[in-house]
Amino acid sequence: AQSVTQPDIHITVSEGASLELRCNYSYGATPYLFWYVQSPGQGLQLLLKYFSGDTLVQGIKGFEAEFKRSQSSFNLRKPSVHWSDAAEYFCAVGEMKTSYDKVIFGPGTSLSVIP
Amino acid sequence: NAGVTQTPKFQVLKTGQSMTLQCAQDMNHNSMYWYRQDPGMGLRLIYYSASEGTTDKGEVPNGYNVSRLNKREFSLRLESAAPSQTSVYFCASSEPLGGSMFWGSYEQYFGPGTRLTVT
Numbered sequence: 001a002q003s004v005t006q007p008d009i010h011i012t013v014s015e016g017a018s019l020e021l022r023c024n025y026s027y028g029a030t031p032y033l034f035w036y037v038q039s040p041g042q043g044l045q046l047l048l049k050y051f052s053g054d055t056l057v058q059g060i061k062g063f064e065a066e067f068k069r070s071q072s073s074f075n076l077r078k079p080s081v082h083w084s085d086a087a088e089y090f091c092a093v094g095e096m097k098t099s100y101d102k103v104i105f106g107p108g109t110s111l112s113v114i115p
Numbered sequence: 116n117a118g119v120t121q122t123p124k125f126q127v128l129k130t131g132q133s134m135t136l137q138c139a140q141d142m143n144h145n146s147m148y149w150y151r152q153d154p155g156m157g158l159r160l161i162y163y164s165a166s167e168g169t170t171d172k173g174e175v176p177n178g179y180n181v182s183r184l185n186k187r188e189f190s191l192r193l194e195s196a197a198p199s200q201t202s203v204y205f206c207a208s209s210e211p212l213g214g215s216m217f218w219g220s221y222e223q224y225f226g227p228g229t230r231l232t233v234t
Contacts, residue, residue: 009155034222043119043205043225044158090157103223105157 004106023091032094119226138206147189151202
């Protein structure tokens, strides 16, 4: 069955430091992969997505993610974190279904940023 | 263009009470979804509507019903609320890229959520 794991429940980084959030998925075929961000009290916003092609994907707000099929991973990175990046981050995998769009979300990683 | 809107933002219910959560989108999307978000569990799909006139169960449908009123609106009803339904509820909508051949390959747009407490 499809699943998504995010090994880090909570991460704290200093402003200006680099960031990597981990995501591993379990899926038999080529997955559609997403990263969403949720600011406090808000809904989820798409940061980036991978469907096919170049395995390094650029997103909004300076984020990027790399799809590694051999490791079943889709880690999110940012070279220099800003205080406004403090939020909850969700990795998700989409599955082609005949009847609807199924997306499985990971449990999330909470990011705190120290000024 | 408001995107996806949800009402109410907050609600407190007593066990056994009923209520309806409203959701509307103005992006002309075919598909709409209701999720619940609980700590450490990510988002879990309650019900979805692939297109106007159709609804179907997701992962955790027990205790809920839905109505796809028209293409814009998708409501979620709790007939007899239970403390286990205390959660944050999100509505989302999407439009599959290229139609049904590409289910699962699109972006979902989320509303701001409804925080529900059942005492």
